[in-house]
Amino acid sequence: MDSITQAALGAGICGAMLGRFHGRKAIVAGAVLATLPDLDVVIRYADPVSAMINHRGFSHSLFVLTVLSIALTAALRHWRPSPHYGAGRLFWAIWLTLITHPLLDAFTAYGTQLLWPLRPTPTAWSTLFIIDPFFTAPLTLAVIAALFAGPGERTRRAMRWTLAWCCVYLAASIAFKQVVENRVRNRLESNGVVVQAMFSTPQPFNILLWRVVARTPDGQYYESTTGILDRRPSEQLRLPLNTELARAMPPFEPLEGLRWFSGDWLRYDDIDGKLVVSDLRMGLGAGYYSFRFLFAHRASPGAPWQPRTPEFWPTRRGTSELSAVVRRVWQQTPPLPLATWAERMTQAPAGEANTQDE
Structure with missing residues (x-):
């Protein structure tokens, strides 16, 4: 998905889970964390085909991002521990923020190497277009509201509701995909x-x-x-x-x-x-x-x-x-x-x- 969607999703997750303790910092941290997997675009390849097939590679691996989540949790608990919650809550916030990036990418047609370094055909569930304002806009508006007003109870609730909307929208996209494929298949086979x-x-x-x-x-x-x-x-x-x-x-x-x-x-x-x-x-x-x-x-x-x-x-x-x-x-x-x-x-x-x- 596009960078705005990924940043908004990460900000919403981190803001909903840690905003009560860290305020706007949690929202900003979530947005930054959620964009990390796409830093692989700075790697230069010899030709555009190599660049295409290696994008969404190691940096989008569920294995790599899980290890990174554990490392970040350990580092933050060592240097800046919060007295308000334990390592478990921090890990889940970081892991969900990072892991939802490649999972959301996998809902597009491009192809995401979720299981790198294993090499099955990259995952392309292909139920979302790379830019979809009906998915992105509600969550982005909730995150912006939380940045301006602060992640109080109302804005955190708004972020939770818009995250739920994202899940409903994804479920609808999967259902619609089945409808159109069955329609075309039945027509061809007839x-x-x-x-x-x-x-x-x-x-x-x-x-x-x-x-x-x-x-x-x-x-x-x-x-x-x-x-x-x-x-x-x-x-x-x-x-x-x-x-x-x-x-x-x-x-x-x-x-x-x-x-x-x-x-x-x-x-x-x-x-x-x-x-x-x-x-x-x-x-x-x-x-x-x-x-x-x-x-x-x-x-x-x-x-x-x-x-x-x-x-x-x-x-x-x-x-x-x-x-x-x-x-x-x-x-x-x-x-x-x-x-x-x-x-x-x-x-x-x-x-x-x-x-x-x-």
């Missing part, structure tokens, strides 16, 4: 489509509209946009994964890393002799995926791919498209032009088509 795997993610800023990607055994995928408030069938499009392009690549560690990180939710495109790999999990949909990478090039069609240091492939940031998606939450007409957007997948961005590779 049309004779065999669904091999399915991934769904909420569209920007809400949990009422979802993008559902269904992979089929024939190397295709279906992309659907469906909302909780829909009264008619959702927009749906069948597209190719083009996995034969990846099979033509020699073994290449960055590509294998991205396949592991994404759970292999990847699409491959040959764009003017360049191998572009798109992460299907994030973005508005085909034509507007958030993470696309240039992995290789070749001199002519049919020639061997030449791997290269991965680079970001320019992604389109459509303001009008984003507005259309937000409006789609409550309005199905006109439908989203998914086919038109998908045509842009294989178009080279301006300045790329005639670029000569070194």
Whole structure:
């Protein structure tokens, strides 16, 4: 989730648990603690793929953060013990403040390595968009009120209620995810489509509209946009994964890393002799995926791919498209032009088509 949400969540937890004893300091300390896991962004990597798959790594590990919580509790009890509560209360406040950061991140589509140094596919429950004002705003307002008025009984109660709201909202997001996935699965299977795997993610800023990607055994995928408030069938499009392009690549560690990180939710495109790999999990949909990478090039069609240091492939940031998606939450007409957007997948961005590779 975004930094404001993480800071507000940490401030709310610490303020609710320790604000009676430490006042505003508890709120500030909670906000600072909750942002610590994201300090891994200062680490520089050789290429954007390495940066992507290593973000939310060791610093988001439940094991690492539990050890850090124990160490901080011991240090604070040694140097600045409070006579008002014991080590147990302090540990739970610190641990919950730290541990909720990666757990909340795991509710997004990006992927969080909760069990680092073990290496299962990073967790992406994908029930929240990375910025969701309906989740964040109530808690942020309660924290701001506590900072101005002080964490008295009323403001602490407000923080507890907004933390409860966050839990209810998360539960609703999980339920909505099941609803939209079942809806899309039933529609596909009623049309004779065999669904091999399915991934769904909420569209920007809400949990009422979802993008559902269904992979089929024939190397295709279906992309659907469906909302909780829909009264008619959702927009749906069948597209190719083009996995034969990846099979033509020699073994290449960055590509294998991205396949592991994404759970292999990847699409491959040959764009003017360049191998572009798109992460299907994030973005508005085909034509507007958030993470696309240039992995290789070749001199002519049919020639061997030449791997290269991965680079970001320019992604389109459509303001009008984003507005259309937000409006789609409550309005199905006109439908989203998914086919038109998908045509842009294989178009080279301006300045790329005639670029000569070194």
